[in-house]
Amino acid sequence: MNFRILGRFLGALLLLESIAMAACGLFAWIDSLSHDDDPYPLFLAAMITAAGGAMLMLGGIVKIDRIPRREGIVVVGLGWVLCGVFGSLPYMLGDPSLPPADALFESVSGFTTTGSTVMTDIASWPRGILMWRSVTQWMGGMGILVLFVAILSYLGMGSKSLFRNESSFQTGEATTARIRDTAMTLWYIYVCITAVCAVGLKLMGLTTYNAISHAFTVVSTGGFSPHNASIAHYSHWTNGWLIELWLSLFMVICSISFLFWVVLLRKRWKRLKDDEEGLFFIVLCFASAVVIGSGVAASQGMHPLTALRHSWFTVTSIASTTGYGTVDYASWPGFALILLAGLMLLGGCSGSTAGGLKVSRLIVFLKTARFEIVKAFRPNRIFRMHVNGNALGANDRAQTMVFVSLYAFIILISCFLVALVEASNEMDMITAFGAVVATLANIGPGFGEVGPAENFGHLLPVTKVFLSLLMILGRLELYAMLVLFMPSVWKRY
Amino acid sequence: MNFRILGRFLGALLLLESIAMAACGLFAWIDSLSHDDDPYPLFLAAMITAAGGAMLMLGGIVKIDRIPRREGIVVVGLGWVLCGVFGSLPYMLGDPSLPPADALFESVSGFTTTGSTVMTDIASWPRGILMWRSVTQWMGGMGILVLFVAILSYLGMGSKSLFRNESSFQTGEATTARIRDTAMTLWYIYVCITAVCAVGLKLMGLTTYNAISHAFTVVSTGGFSPHNASIAHYSHWTNGWLIELWLSLFMVICSISFLFWVVLLRKRWKRLKDDEEGLFFIVLCFASAVVIGSGVAASQGMHPLTALRHSWFTVTSIASTTGYGTVDYASWPGFALILLAGLMLLGGCSGSTAGGLKVSRLIVFLKTARFEIVKAFRPNRIFRMHVNGNALGANDRAQTMVFVSLYAFIILISCFLVALVEASNEMDMITAFGAVVATLANIGPGFGEVGPAENFGHLLPVTKVFLSLLMILGRLELYAMLVLFMPSVWKRY
Ligand SMILES: [K+]
Ligand SMILES: [K+]
Numbered sequence: 001m002n003f004r005i006l007g008r009f010l011g012a013l014l015l016l017e018s019i020a021m022a023a024c025g026l027f028a029w030i031d032s033l034s035h036d037d038d039p040y041p042l043f044l045a046a047m048i049t050a051a052g053g054a055m056l057m058l059g060g061i062v063k064i065d066r067i068p069r070r071e072g073i074v075v076v077g078l079g080w081v082l083c084g085v086f087g088s089l090p091y092m093l094g095d096p097s098l099p100p101a102d103a104l105f106e107s108v109s110g111f112t113t114t115g116s117t118v119m120t121d122i123a124s125w126p127r128g129i130l131m132w133r134s135v136t137q138w139m140g141g142m143g144i145l146v147l148f149v150a151i152l153s154y155l156g157m158g159s160k161s162l163f164r165n166e167s168s169f170q171t172g173e174a175t176t177a178r179i180r181d182t183a184m185t186l187w188y189i190y191v192c193i194t195a196v197c198a199v200g201l202k203l204m205g206l207t208t209y210n211a212i213s214h215a216f217t218v219v220s221t222g223g224f225s226p227h228n229a230s231i232a233h234y235s236h237w238t239n240g241w242l243i244e245l246w247l248s249l250f251m252v253i254c255s256i257s258f259l260f261w262v263v264l265l266r267k268r269w270k271r272l273k274d275d276e277e278g279l280f281f282i283v284l285c286f287a288s289a290v291v292i293g294s295g296v297a298a299s300q301g302m303h304p305l306t307a308l309r310h311s312w313f314t315v316t317s318i319a320s321t322t323g324y325g326t327v328d329y330a331s332w333p334g335f336a337l338i339l340l341a342g343l344m345l346l347g348g349c350s351g352s353t354a355g356g357l358k359v360s361r362l363i364v365f366l367k368t369a370r371f372e373i374v375k376a377f378r379p380n381r382i383f384r385m386h387v388n389g390n391a392l393g394a395n396d397r398a399q400t401m402v403f404v405s406l407y408a409f410i411i412l413i414s415c416f417l418v419a420l421v422e423a424s425n426e427m428d429m430i431t432a433f434g435a436v437v438a439t440l441a442n443i444g445p446g447f448g449e450v451g452p453a454e455n456f457g458h459l460l461p462v463t464k465v466f467l468s469l470l471m472i473l474g475r476l477e478l479y480a481m482l483v484l485f486m487p488s489v490w491k492r493y
Numbered sequence: 494m495n496f497r498i499l500g501r502f503l504g505a506l507l508l509l510e511s512i513a514m515a516a517c518g519l520f521a522w523i524d525s526l527s528h529d530d531d532p533y534p535l536f537l538a539a540m541i542t543a544a545g546g547a548m549l550m551l552g553g554i555v556k557i558d559r560i561p562r563r564e565g566i567v568v569v570g571l572g573w574v575l576c577g578v579f580g581s582l583p584y585m586l587g588d589p590s591l592p593p594a595d596a597l598f599e600s601v602s603g604f605t606t607t608g609s610t611v612m613t614d615i616a617s618w619p620r621g622i623l624m625w626r627s628v629t630q631w632m633g634g635m636g637i638l639v640l641f642v643a644i645l646s647y648l649g650m651g652s653k654s655l656f657r658n659e660s661s662f663q664t665g666e667a668t669t670a671r672i673r674d675t676a677m678t679l680w681y682i683y684v685c686i687t688a689v690c691a692v693g694l695k696l697m698g699l700t701t702y703n704a705i706s707h708a709f710t711v712v713s714t715g716g717f718s719p720h721n722a723s724i725a726h727y728s729h730w731t732n733g734w735l736i737e738l739w740l741s742l743f744m745v746i747c748s749i750s751f752l753f754w755v756v757l758l759r760k761r762w763k764r765l766k767d768d769e770e771g772l773f774f775i776v777l778c779f780a781s782a783v784v785i786g787s788g789v790a791a792s793q794g795m796h797p798l799t800a801l802r803h804s805w806f807t808v809t810s811i812a813s814t815t816g817y818g819t820v821d822y823a824s825w826p827g828f829a830l831i832l833l834a835g836l837m838l839l840g841g842c843s844g845s846t847a848g849g850l851k852v853s854r855l856i857v858f859l860k861t862a863r864f865e866i867v868k869a870f871r872p873n874r875i876f877r878m879h880v881n882g883n884a885l886g887a888n889d890r891a892q893t894m895v896f897v898s899l900y901a902f903i904i905l906i907s908c909f910l911v912a913l914v915e916a917s918n919e920m921d922m923i924t925a926f927g928a929v930v931a932t933l934a935n936i937g938p939g940f941g942e943v944g945p946a947e948n949f950g951h952l953l954p955v956t957k958v959f960l961s962l963l964m965i966l967g968r969l970e971l972y973a974m975l976v977l978f979m980p981s982v983w984k985r986y
């Protein structure tokens with residue numbers, strides 16, 4: 001482990017973060033002229049973060065043109081942790097303020113685009129702090145887009161081969177130049193989508209502040225909202241249905257690989273049909289919305305169109321791992337909740353800002369399982385597998401299966417640990433499961449006492465820290481976080 | 494597909510089943526002299542089953558010395574289904590009687606050693622029928638012991654390599670002679686263990702009938718009991734603790750690979766220490782009992798020793814997938830239930846009569862996961878894996894991971910389907926999960942409305958049939974059942 005490389009990159013990351021904080025502080029300062037706002041905690045946090053970043057930079061080496069694999073992975077894991085820790089400062093330094101574990105939870109929930117919250121009365125917080133809260137999600141979304149191509153692609157989870165034909169996204173050791181090129185293309189699209197979404201919301205009657213806040217958290221599939229009632233805040237508007245439809249459109253767009261939109265921009269029409277992952281995701285959303293909508297209409301005697309409106313918004317919000325809410329789905333029938341839990345676990349497509357297991361892994365899994373079943377009675381059968389138009393080897397399949405198993409195992413162990421720690425609060429199975437899946441799959445709301453009408457504020461501090469770790473674990477697709485716990489990664493050489 | 498081979502073996506299987514039915518009928522006939530018993534439905538069922546078997550035999554070929562792989566697998570899958578269907582006759586033909594779906598559920602629950610029941614007042618049934626109920630579990634346990642070595646070993650789930658050194662259990666195409674040899678060794682041990690268990694129970698004061706009934710269902714880790722209260726029937730006896738301890742001892746014994754006891758019989762002491770699976774299982778049982786016992790003592794203000802007595806019995810009953818009950822664990826804290834759910838999913842060791850995923854797969858998974866994490870930052874590292882003292886190749890690892898993923902996927906889909914079908918009964922998530930895991934992992938009792946104090950009687954007929962399929966699916970470790978749904982397996986050649 002070369003600690004000077006770590007210092008260099010983590011320091012730069014913190015300096016970037018302090019700039020974003022200062023920008024939010026500047027917004028709060030201007031905003032304080034017309035509203036009740038407070039730039040002080042943001043400026044103070046920016047200064048502390050800048051000081052921390054500068055110190056790390058001084059300890060690091062000055063120039064480097066490629067990051068070795070091991071250091072690259074550790075930078076990713078530690079980077080998310082450090083951003084979360086320093087990002088919690090604005091929540092602690094002002095008035096109102098959160099205790100440390102709560103602030104960490106809220107901050108990590110932002111940077112991992114999870115959207116779980118410990119705040120009960122969100123609207124009572126200064127607008128500058130809430131803007132920072134949205135900005136953390138927007139930056140987290142940007143971060144994950146770079147990671148997918150630059151770092152995650154060689155972490156061995158089977159996504160490697162999914163875009164082999166896309167020459168500008170070749171895998172291998174990452175050079176800083178390559179990361180920068182890739183980042184620029186994806187960020188350009190990301191910024192454009194954000195702008196279109198915000199303008200649309202503004203035209204639908206939202207204030208500029210609310211339009212930008214929501215645009216930030218929808219393209220990152222983050223799901224933070226400055227309103228206590230989330231999107232239900234707009235449900236009684238005459239064009240409430242339009243706002244919901246507009247948001248669900250962007251939730252779907254941002255759950256499909258951003259490489260799909262690159263291909264679209266470059267007008268390579270022929271390559272578009274290869275994106276079976278995106279097609280699968282959209283069909284799944286429609287089917288789920290219809291099934292759940294029928295169930296809700298039947299069980300609650302609701303008008304079918306109203307039920308469909310709620311089920312479509314909830315399904316896209318959950319499947320895209322955004323976590324916006326318009327209704328409390330906790331009262332829906334059991335099968336609808338199980339389907340929602342399945343969509344939570346699945347998440348969106350690889351290369352998007354969505355969390356979860358990813359649709360591509362489900363596709364690989366289904367094809368591999370069929371192969372194994374046939375192999376039981378035809379052991380010598382040769383089997384070729386293609387996903388998104390690319391061939392998938394035995395090694396990619398094996399890695400994907402390990403990932404799926406590991407995901408299931410981590411959920412089970414985490415549920416047990418959370419319920420054990422919260423035994424004094426008499427936590428039940430459903431709440432433990434909801435808290436773990438909501439954070440690990442970066443959804444936001446869960447089930448039971450952490451359901452859509454509740455928040456995570458009533459949990460113990462140690463549980464909040466643990467769930468924060470789960471958020472990072474899920475966001476970084478396990479490996480970049482798990483390696484931090486392997487002693488051999490820290491060996492000097 | 495050679496249907497004449499199918500007819501030959503399935504016919505023989507039904508004839509065997511009819512003999513067992515007739516034996517139970519004979520018992521009921523003698524028993525009817527001293528008790529209120531009724532041999533009629535058993536004799537009638539035996540005749541129908543014998544007729545069915547004879548017809549299949551006549552359609553089949555007379556002599557065969559080896560079963561081709563494809564036919565072997567289909568015989569296994571169809572065999573369990575057919576035994577379940579004909580085994581349901583005694584429950585339907587007498588008085589009281591069960592409706593068809595209930596009778597099928599009860600019968601399949603027997604042959605798969607699951608132990609879930611639809612009977613509310615078990616003790617009101619004739620003793621002959623209840624003996625048949627126990628005998629189906631005992632025969633199911635025998636069946637699975639043969640299958641492990643003869644058929645399952647080449648179905649590709651990573652157990653192949655676990656006993657490579659045991660020369661008499663080499664894998665490959667199965668000849669009937671090999672199956673017979675293997676069967677004889679394992680059955681000898683199986684019968685001996687049953688006899689020791691029954692004699693012990695008799696000495697502890699149980700009637701001969703109850704001693705034999707319970708011995709049948711404990712060595713098969715089946716869990717049917719002729720008492721409404723299951724083993725709680727004996728809890729108030731002064732030596733109730735001894736009976737519980739004796740039963741839990743045999744539950745543990747029969748959850749460890751029977752090959753372990755073969756090795757013990759042959760006095761190959763050195764090979765014993767290679768059984769890391771058995772050691773892992775026992776340590777896990779002790780640890781879980783202590784954790785759960787502490788939790789129950791703390792949350793319910795119970796005396797620690799009483800809590801430990803209950804937790805030890807429940808943990809061994811659940812981990813061995815037997816499903817005997819002495820207490821209603823539904824009232825235990827959330828973390829205890831999650832741990833129990835984990836033990837349900839895990840099950841016992843490969844080569845035992847226990848169900849679930851099997852401990853060996855967990856060990857393979859843990860080692861593979863560690864390997865994949867290290868590979869993320871050391872991609873060229875060579876890694877050798879040993880389980881139970883045998884080397885495990887990349888292919889075995891991959892198969893195990895597919896199995897674990899497939900298991901998780903089937904649970905999720907099944908929960909959804911069960912809850913969807915039972916939507917009119919307002920089934921909740923926990924009940925759906927409990928019903929699926931209890932049947933797929935061959936446990937018996939589940940959670941929620943199918944918990945230890947409840948039964949499966951209130952479910953819809955279609956749900957009962959579906960859960961019966963899940964029991965066979967789990968008992969046959971998925972593949973032998975799943976291939977029946979692949980069209981290509983049925984092709985003539
Ligand atoms: K989210
Ligand atoms: K059982």
